[in-house]
Amino acid sequence: MRRKILNVIDGLAQPAASDNWTTLIDPATGDVSGEAPLSDGTDIETAVASSMKAFTGWSRLTPGERCTRLNTLADRVLTRLGELVEAEILDTGKPRQSVIEYEVMPALEELRFFAGATRVMDGLATQEFRAGHTSTVRREPIGVVGQIAPWNYPFMMTVWKLGPALAVGNTVVLKPSESTPSSAYLLAQIATEVLGPGVLNVVNGGRATGADLVAHSDLGMVAITGSTRAGRAVAASAAENVMPVHLELGGNGVAVIAPDADVEEIAAMTAMSAFYNAGQDCTALTRFIIHDSIYDRFVKLLLEAVAKIRVGAPDERNVLYGPLNSEQQLKIVQGYLDRLPSHARVLTGGSRLDRPGFFFAPTLIEGVKQDDEIVQQEVFGPVATLQKYSSDAEALAMANGTRYGLAASIWTNDIKRSAYFTKGIRAGTVWVNCHLLHNAETPHGGVKQSGYGRDLSKFALEEYTQIKHVMTFTEAHYPLLRDDGSVAW
Structure with a gap:
């Protein structure tokens, strides 16, 4: 029987509303290995609404509570390592040991890094920068983040994207690559059990699905790892809603x-x-x-x-x-x-x-x-x-x-x-004197047409937050209005 990948929206595994499908091919053999939904705007609308609903509860958890749940997510994924690796191999044809040692296990450690780092976010010290007024700078989650993951490292790049976004309190609607959706499908099912429905929704499809996601006006931010061509299209679409964009694009x-x-x-x-x-x-x-x-x-x-x-x-x-x-x-x-x-x-x-x-x-x-x-x-x-x-x-x-x-x-x-x-x-x-090495603690991203924004490190966490300045009047330093209407400076 051909395996069937599904969307995971509001905790439920389901086909696309249109019941359209795309064929999955095993690159190591060229044979058909399964099928996945070709979702459209209807599915995106449902997923974004679900993530908006989940945002209220997820964003109000303390950093420590989110840290615990994300670590539990990593633990649960580890218990299903065999399934995850098999899913990744069927989509990519990669060497089994390489997938385990250099992709899945490092990705789980990176998820744990994001979980812990959210508890020690940097910020400006509370100060009286103006006499009689105390200023505080808050880092707050942005809301629902739309993310598009690539096909070259499907599971690892998914973690690089959703790890920091979830850690700081956002919820996520993720679109995996059309050709490599299997590990994201499994991850979304496990995440529903650990994080609750809607915190991570996965909607499968091709370029049109991604375009529908990026164009949704209720997103707070969009992030993509992909080609420079794709990055230009995402940035142009997001600009219509004046939405911040994170672009990790091509390289040479x-x-x-x-x-x-x-x-x-x-x-x-x-x-x-x-x-x-x-x-x-x-x-x-x-x-x-x-x-x-x-x-x-x-x-x-x-x-x-x-x-x-x-x-x-x-x-x-x-x-x-x-x-x-x-x-x-x-x-x-x-x-x-x-x-x-x-x-x-x-x-x-x-x-x-x-x-x-x-x-x-x-x-x-x-x-x-x-x-x-x-x-x-x-x-x-x-x-x-x-x-x-x-x-x-x-x-x-x-x-x-x-x-x-x-x-x-x-x-x-x-x-x-x-x-x-x-x-x-x-x-x-x-x-x-080395090349192609990455660490959870150090930033990854480019300049010029390789994009902007950083994956990994504390900088990734900061990218998925927005800044709010709070000023509180604490002492009587305002000018006084006299009874005769004059001002006492």
Whole structure:
């Protein structure tokens, strides 16, 4: 029997009001694995109304009470770990152990971080900034938050979105990706048991469903992780309701390999950073900028590291990454390779693997120019480009020479060079001698067309609050009105 994913609205698992469905495909096989609702404005209306009703009770809980419930939610999810991992694998085709160790377990720890951090929010000290008047600044929840999660890390990105929003007292209407809704469906069912109906509603569907959600006038805020194209559309729609927006968008991660870098040591590390999750990561290392004095040596070592990478299905052994998310994504990645200019050369990979599913070989391309499409655009696949540089200033200009600004790394043992690049690179995260690492305690987000707003850390919690200044008259310092109508200052 084909599995059926449902919406979860006001605590009830239910199909879309229209009874329309979309087919789910297992990327590791290309076979149909289930179906999910294609929801419309009717479902969005019901979900937002439910979350508005739940907001009153949820927002009035103390931080400690919300902390306890969110920790309980993490505990309950852990008891159903097998179901959750299986759901994630069916939607993504990822290696099983990778899903457990690098996605689900870290996401639960991040949920616990948000739960605890809401108890120690920063604020302005209560003060008499004006004589006779005491000022206090309150951080308050915004209301119902509409959130759109991506398909590359379905469960983890869902936690990054709803964790801080719920922790500070908001309620959430979440739309998962059309192709990866299963883990969000399971999470919403567990959340209903722990948090109560309506605190987290999940409405499934495609772009039209997301558009209906973002356009709803009763939302207090919208947050999306997705492409820059999607972010523009969300921002434009939300502007109609003068609504704050949180945009975590595309990236084109770059690594500068300095002449003093330990190339023997870092070749395998950088290969992992380029091809983990099939390169379907907005912070993936997609552009290598390598000093010309070490270029040949480093590329030789990098090719040796890439040759050892295994690509395969969820339960195959020693697999680094699985398939691309969909046949459509595979066509997009292949399209970049098909359109390569004549001066570019594929050193390894460059095509789909000859097996069922949407598998693509790890690919390295050299001879590219800065204005080539493959350098300027986010491929979102297991593809990386190689460029040479001769001076730090040239490398910095190349690193900054795209519209994106999400993540970058500098590989060097020179502290002055490290400082030059960490200050000069325009990106939300710059790593030194590492790449593709995230912590619950540190912010994640971009600049330029990689968006604005931050996931993770206390900054994410603050993004889901609004500021209120409360001033209280405490002493008689107002001007006095005399009986004759004059003013005594």
